[in-house]
């Protein structure tokens with residue numbers, strides 16, 4: 001069994017998956033910028049900031065695996081994206097190198113390929129077509145993971161997460177939704193498969209309407225159990241006439257493709 005470091009433990013996805021991690025780990029080190037005090041017996045907390053290399057080194061000590069959810073997770077001004085997703089990711093990989101190279105689950109994003117059309121089904125060999133500065137930072141993250149694999153043998157599962165929320169709430173999410181339990185099952189597969197390597201996998205449940213072909217990752221043995229189709233009637237009733245010209249329904253990255261670039265002085 002495993003001691004897992006969860007970065008970004010206080011973020012919305014971190015909070016949602018935390019109760020499930022006891023199923024795949026004997027110990028969980030929660031790290032983040034705000035202290036967590038309601039710890040279960042198998043949990044500890046380490047205050048860590050992605051831009052503070054020393055705090056990451058300390059948090060990773062003795063860990064066998066890392067679920068890296070920390071970082072800037074939406075479109076925004078470039079400075080904080082750069083600090084968390086570029087400098088912060090470099091700090092994370094250096095901390096791993098100094099701590100016996102635990103396997104890393106890197107939470108990449110569908111926004112790496114956001115400008116691919118929803119009418120196309122793509123696989124891991126698709127060209128990156130980032131839809132935002134945030135998506136560009138995740139392209140960097142995927143390249144960094146690959147670099148540490150080629151150079152040092154550091155194994156990473158690069159998961160291009162679709163929409164990891166309680167349930168799908170619009171038509172796009174009927175394609176992109178990833179349930180929390182399917183995410184945790186993916187972590188289990190990535191941390192237990194004998195040879196992981198550095199695969200790129202699309203993070204969605206077994207959705208009938210998926211845009212993504214994950215057959216190249218079959219060797220991981222991951223079989224998502226949930227299907228967004230169970231919410232189709234609810235979504236269609238709530239949004240009966242989706243506009244087919246709306247970027248939300250044209251591109252895989254949905255509304256991110258239409259967001260303006262933040263200028264200095266804009267609100268974050």
Ligand code: 15L
Pocket residue numbers: 073074108109110111161162163164176253
């Ligand atoms: C992401 O990468 C974001 O972190 C999340 O907030 C959602 O916007 C998600 O993608 C999505 O595309 O639905």
